[in-house]
Each structure stands twice: as C-alpha cells, then as structure tokens.
Amino acid sequence: MSIFKKLGWYFRAEWRTYLFGLLGLLLTALFAIIPPxxxxxxxxxxxxxxxxxQSLIWxxxxxxxxxxxxxxxxYMWRTAIWGAAAKLEQTLRQRLFGHYMQLDQSFYQRYRTGDLMARATNDLQAIQRVAGGGILQFADSIITGGTTLIAMMTLINWRLTLIAVLPFPLLAVMAFYLGQKINVAFRDSQAAFSRLNNKAQESISGVKVIKSLGQEQxxxxxxxxxxxxxxxxxxRVNRLDALFDPITTLIIALAYMATIVLGGSLVMQHVITIGNLVSFTTYLAMMIWPIFAVGMLFNTMERGNASYDRVMRLINEKSQVIDQPDGVMTRPSGTLRFDITEFHYPDxxxxxxxxxxxxxxxxxxxxxVGRVGAGKTTIMRLLLRQxxxxxxxxxxxxxxxxxYRLDAYLPAVGYVPQDGFLFSASVRDNITFAKPDATQAEVEQVVAMSGLADQISHFESGYDTLVGEEGVSLSGGQRQRLAIARALLIDPELLILDDALSAVDAETESRILTNLHADRHQKTTIIAAHRLSSVMQADEILVLDAGGIAERGTHDELMAQDGWYRQMFDRQALETKVQQGRRDDDEND
Structure with a gap:
C-alpha cells in the first residue's frame, strides 16, 4: 500500500472528487443487491x-x-475517479516536463533521451492507473464485496456464506507473494523498455550515418x-501476471462447490428456499469482481510503485545552475570580463x-582558436551559465x-553552435522561435545578414518551407546560416559563434562576417573557430592549448610571433591554394 501513501498529497488535494466517486461506488453496490x-x-x-x-409488475x-x-x-464514480486519475497524469506530466526544462547540462549527460521519454510516458501511465484503476479496485473490492457479503449473510444464510467464502483468504496470500515478484519483474521491464526506446531514438536520429556506412543490417x-x-x-512479468486468473478461478470454483453441497443440503432441510439458493448463487457470482479486483490491485500497486520511484528519482534531481529569486533583472551590457583560474566538469x-x-x-x-579539446567550447558553456x-x-x-536572473541574462546572449538544432517546422518558425512576434521585415533583415536570402528565394515555399526533423532537408551550411539568423533576430548584446561557419564556403563566410561587423558595431561578438579566416578581423585572438592561453594578440601580432597560430594559418592558406588550383584544372579540362 506504499504507493497510496506516496500519492497521499494528491488524494488529500482531491478528496472531494474521490469522496464523490466513492459515494457513486456505494450506491452502485447497493443497487446491485436488488436484482439477485x-x-x-x-x-x-x-x-x-x-x-x-401484480407481483410480476412490482x-x-x-x-x-x-x-x-x-x-x-x-456515471458518478466513473467521471469522478477516472477524471481525477487523468488530472493526476496531467499534473505529473506538466511537473516532470517543467523540471526537464530547469535541469542543467550535466543531467542530460547522465540520462539518455529514450530513458527520459519512457519515464514521461509509460511510467506516468502506470501511476495514473493507480489513481484510477487502483482506487477503483481497492474501494470497490471493499464496498461491493462488503455489501454483497452482508446481503448474503442477512438475506440468505450466514452459515452458508461463511462456508462459501472460506477459500477467499487464500487470495490475499497469493496476491502478496506474487505482488513482490511482479514489482521486481516490472522494474526490469520498464528498464528494458527504456533501453529499447533509447535504441530506436538513436537509430532514427542517426539513420543517415547508418545508411552512408552501410550498417543497416x-x-x-x-x-x-x-x-x-x-x-x-x-x-516473465506476463507469466507472473497470468498466475492471478487461474488461482482466482480455482478459489471461485471451491466457493461454488461449497455452495452446491451445503446450499443443496439446506434446501432439502427447508432451511432456505430454492429462490434463496438462486439469489445466493447470483450474489456469489457478484463476488468474482471483488476477488479479481484484489488480485489486480496488487498488480496495479506494484507497477505504480516502481514507476513512481523512477519518476520521483528524476524530479528530485537538483540543477547545479542556481537562478537567484532576487537576482538582477536588468539586461546585461557593457564590458565583458572573463577571469577563470580553474574549472573542471562535474564528476x-x-x-x-x-x-x-x-x-x-x-x-x-x-x-x-586552438586544437580540438583545447577549451573553446568550455568557455562558451561558462558564458551561457551551463x-x-x-x-x-x-x-x-x-x-x-x-x-543575474536567467530570464534577464540568457535573452541577451545569442549562441550559435556548430550543429544548431532546428525544429521540424517552417523556415520562418525556426527563425522566429525566440521572438514569435517578429515582423517579416525583421526576419528578412537577419536572413540577409546571415547570407541566406538567395537560398530561401529558391525554396519552393519560401519562408513557409518545412525544414524537416532537425533540418534534414537543408544542407549543413544552410542550417548554420538559419541558426545565425535566429540568434541575430533577438539582437543579443553578446553573440557567440561556436564554429558556426564551418560548413559555409570562404566567400560566404567573409560576407557574413562583414555584415556582422557593420551591424554589430556597438554589440559584443565572440567567434570560436577552427578556420582561422573566421577570426582574422577580431580585435583580439586567444590561442588555447590544454585549457590555457598559449598565445594572444591581433592577427598581425600572432603572425609575428611565429607560433602555433602562424603555422596553422600558413597551412590553411596552402590548403586553400591547392583546392583552388584543383578547381581551376577541372574547369580547364
């Protein structure tokens, strides 16, 4: 019964609704006594x-x-009990999803997407069944079973009733024993479903890679x-679950045997009438549901208990990013000062x-700039308060x-990663995601700045073109430029481009950077890149190595130092010349 205690907070809040439902169950049980x-x-x-x-009509x-x-x-109990159960599912679903939105980056590194989806669907449905079917099975088994038992004892014969229900306590023993085993088995079942969900989600998301490498089979x-x-x-869960019905049927068969033997004897002795025996048999049939309900109750509770623990384990997770209730609500602006002596990721x-x-x-x-893993993205994550x-x-x-309050700080920062996430919506909806009320003129302005205007004009539906899941219908460069346009639309005080120009050609890159320099002359920009041409015009360039600053200065100053920056710049310049020469040869051929 621990799951009922765990859900006590909800039952206390909705006690009027459940009381109305229980009244409906009681009236149903009382009316059910009349026909037999x-x-x-x-x-x-x-x-x-x-x-x-006259007696027949009566x-x-x-x-x-x-x-x-x-x-x-x-109708009373169905609308009350099932309605309250649906409301609990809604409450927990909103609470869990809202909690997902509050958790930090480290949480999503520890939990896989498929597992989180499984807990938000399967587990919540199992909890909902406790608040609906569980309450029904618990209350109705007592109310219907109790009223029917009283009717059998008072209206028919108490001795016959005691003999007929004698096998029933066996059910409680069976339900307790099997319930414990089902709890363990159901936890394993939910975990297996989470793993399967993870696999399906990962395979569908990575289907391009799978097919390109020929790994379909x-x-x-x-x-x-x-x-x-x-x-x-x-x-294993089904095998344990299937044991309930046969054992329940056996118990009912024993009860009928006792009724036929003793009831027939009482009729022959004129202690009860044959009509009493017919009524008693009908009442005994009405006891089948309470018996089944007891068995189903243990099953429902064990499943719900396992699912509730899985969901609450997530809800009890605490974000390491703290949003101060009395924090500064002013939009940040001015000079950005970054001074980190040491940082390491959690765990x-x-x-x-x-x-x-x-x-x-x-x-x-x-x-x-710097080698892969030098610390470029880490700086961005700290600036984003991840x-x-x-x-x-x-x-x-x-x-x-x-x-700062997060609501004040984050809207002032426009972040564009290398693989910007796009929603399965139109081009316009993706651009205006953070500013849904943006005008068409504003949208066209940022599209022009990101160098995507010509591309969109050739789309079949223009701005209404659907980009597909995660922008599957767009090229890598188009996805990056659309993400840049989305960030520019909120006019951020700080624009962060985290290798966000890696998929565009050099000419497009130069045009985008020129546009940004002209439009954002009063706003701050940070560009992290592997291609050094992206940072040549920066006011200062940091060269990172192993999490620290190896070189710093302007482009000209770093070229004069003849360090890693100079060597990498010369190598990339040579690669560009070689590629251009190959293109010229292809054109001449």
Whole structure:
C-alpha cells in the first residue's frame, strides 16, 4: 500500500472528487443487491405457483429502478475517479516536463533521451492507473464485496456464506507473494523498455550515418536483439501476471462447490428456499469482481510503485545552475570580463580550463582558436551559465553573471553552435522561435545578414518551407546560416559563434562576417573557430592549448610571433591554394 501513501498529497488535494466517486461506488453496490434478491423472490413465487400479474409488475419495476440507479451511480464514480486519475497524469506530466526544462547540462549527460521519454510516458501511465484503476479496485473490492457479503449473510444464510467464502483468504496470500515478484519483474521491464526506446531514438536520429556506412543490417540485428531482450523480460512479468486468473478461478470454483453441497443440503432441510439458493448463487457470482479486483490491485500497486520511484528519482534531481529569486533583472551590457583560474566538469577531475582571462568592451570582437579539446567550447558553456561551479569570476557590465536572473541574462546572449538544432517546422518558425512576434521585415533583415536570402528565394515555399526533423532537408551550411539568423533576430548584446561557419564556403563566410561587423558595431561578438579566416578581423585572438592561453594578440601580432597560430594559418592558406588550383584544372579540362 506504499504507493497510496506516496500519492497521499494528491488524494488529500482531491478528496472531494474521490469522496464523490466513492459515494457513486456505494450506491452502485447497493443497487446491485436488488436484482439477485428480486430474482430469488420470483423463483420462489413460481415454485409455489403464487406468481401474479401484480407481483410480476412490482418485481419488474424494482429491477427497472435498480437498473436506472446503477446507470446514474456508475456515471458518478466513473467521471469522478477516472477524471481525477487523468488530472493526476496531467499534473505529473506538466511537473516532470517543467523540471526537464530547469535541469542543467550535466543531467542530460547522465540520462539518455529514450530513458527520459519512457519515464514521461509509460511510467506516468502506470501511476495514473493507480489513481484510477487502483482506487477503483481497492474501494470497490471493499464496498461491493462488503455489501454483497452482508446481503448474503442477512438475506440468505450466514452459515452458508461463511462456508462459501472460506477459500477467499487464500487470495490475499497469493496476491502478496506474487505482488513482490511482479514489482521486481516490472522494474526490469520498464528498464528494458527504456533501453529499447533509447535504441530506436538513436537509430532514427542517426539513420543517415547508418545508411552512408552501410550498417543497416547490423543496426537491424542490434535492434532485434534489444527487442528480444525486452520481450523476454516482459514474458516473465506476463507469466507472473497470468498466475492471478487461474488461482482466482480455482478459489471461485471451491466457493461454488461449497455452495452446491451445503446450499443443496439446506434446501432439502427447508432451511432456505430454492429462490434463496438462486439469489445466493447470483450474489456469489457478484463476488468474482471483488476477488479479481484484489488480485489486480496488487498488480496495479506494484507497477505504480516502481514507476513512481523512477519518476520521483528524476524530479528530485537538483540543477547545479542556481537562478537567484532576487537576482538582477536588468539586461546585461557593457564590458565583458572573463577571469577563470580553474574549472573542471562535474564528476571529472581533469582540469578543463585554467588561468583564462580576457576583457571585451562593447562593440569589440574576440576570436578563440586552438586544437580540438583545447577549451573553446568550455568557455562558451561558462558564458551561457551551463556550469556555475568554477574558481574565478565572469562579469558583464560590472555585475557577476551569477547574480543575474536567467530570464534577464540568457535573452541577451545569442549562441550559435556548430550543429544548431532546428525544429521540424517552417523556415520562418525556426527563425522566429525566440521572438514569435517578429515582423517579416525583421526576419528578412537577419536572413540577409546571415547570407541566406538567395537560398530561401529558391525554396519552393519560401519562408513557409518545412525544414524537416532537425533540418534534414537543408544542407549543413544552410542550417548554420538559419541558426545565425535566429540568434541575430533577438539582437543579443553578446553573440557567440561556436564554429558556426564551418560548413559555409570562404566567400560566404567573409560576407557574413562583414555584415556582422557593420551591424554589430556597438554589440559584443565572440567567434570560436577552427578556420582561422573566421577570426582574422577580431580585435583580439586567444590561442588555447590544454585549457590555457598559449598565445594572444591581433592577427598581425600572432603572425609575428611565429607560433602555433602562424603555422596553422600558413597551412590553411596552402590548403586553400591547392583546392583552388584543383578547381581551376577541372574547369580547364
């Protein structure tokens, strides 16, 4: 019964609704007592040859009243109990999804998407069944079983009732024993479903890579192995679940045997009438549902208990990014000062950044370059407040960024990663995602700045063209430029381009950077890139290595230092000349 205790907060909040539902169940049980008794009376009247038209009409009227009464009372409990259960699912679904939106980057590194989806669907449905079917099974087994039992004892014969229900306690023992095993098996079942969900989501998202590498059959085999594992786990759950019905049927059969033997004897001894025996048999049939309900109750509770623990484990996760309720609500502006002495990612002892400092005035551009894993993206993540536990300070406009409210700070930052996520919507909807009320003129302005205007003009539906899931219908360069346009539309105080021009050609890159320089002369820009041509015009360039600053200065100053920057620039310039020469040769051929 622990799941009912865990959901006590909801039952207390909705006690009026559940009380109304329980009243409906009680009325349903009371009305259900009438038909068996009426049938028994009619049988006795027929047996004694005393059935008249008046008595028949009277008894048929009672049956009609009982039928309409059950109709109304069933409507009462169904709307109340199932409605409350649906409201609980809605409450938990909103709470869980809202919690997903509040959690930080480290949470999503520890949990896979398929697992989170499984808990937001399968597990919530199992909890909803507790608040609906579980309450029904618990209350109705007591109310219907109790009222029927009382009717059997008072209206028929108490000794016959005691003998007939004698096998019923066996059900409680069976349900308790099987319930414990089902709880363990169902936890394994939910975990297997999460793994299968992960596999399906990963395969669908990576279908291009799978097909390009010719790994379709291997992936199918892997998926089928996951399916087989899930089926095997669920078979154990089903085997345990299937034991309820046969054992319940056996208990009912024993009860009927006792009724036939003892009831027939009592009829022969004229202790009860044959009509009483017919009524008793009908009442005994009505006891089948409460018996089944008890068995189903343990099953429902164990499943719900396992699912509730899985969901609450997520809800109890705490974000390491703290949004101060009394934080600064002013939009940040001015000089950006970054001074980090040391930072490492959660659960990782390796130092990701050390002794990195720079000051960037409004209207200036900072370039950040370096080898893969040098720390470029880490700087961006700290600026985006994805991680807040570091040694040092980051100030924007003389205010520590940790002192800003997230609602004030983040809208002032436009971030464009290398692989910007696009929604399965139109080009316009993706651009206006952070500013839905943007005018067409504003949209066209940022599209022109991002160098995408000519591309969109050739789309069949223009701005209404659907980009597909994650922008599958667009090229890599088009996706990057659309993401840049989306960031520019909010007119951010700080624009961060994290290798966001890697998929465009050099000419387009130069045009975009020129547009940004002209339009954002009073706003701050940070460009992290592998292609050094992206940062040549920056006011300062940082060369990172192993999480620290190896070189710094303008393009000309770094070229004069003859370090990593100079060597990489010369190599990339040579590669560009070689590629241009090949294109010229192809054109001449």
């Amino acid at each position: 008794r009426v049938i028994g009376v009619v049988v006795d009247l027929i047996h004694d040859q005393r059935l008249t038209r 008894n048929l009227g009672l049956l009609l009243i009982a039928g309409f009464g059950q109709y109304g009372s069933r 291997e992936d199918i085999d892997d998926f089928e192995a996951q399916v087989d594992e899930t089926i095997n786990v669920n078979r 990782d002892t390796a130092i990701a950044l050390h002794d990195v400092d720079f000051s960037l005035a409004a209207g200036k551009t900072l370039g950040i 991680f807040e536990r570091y040694q040092g300070t980051i100030q924007y406009g003389k205010t520590d960024i940790l002192d």
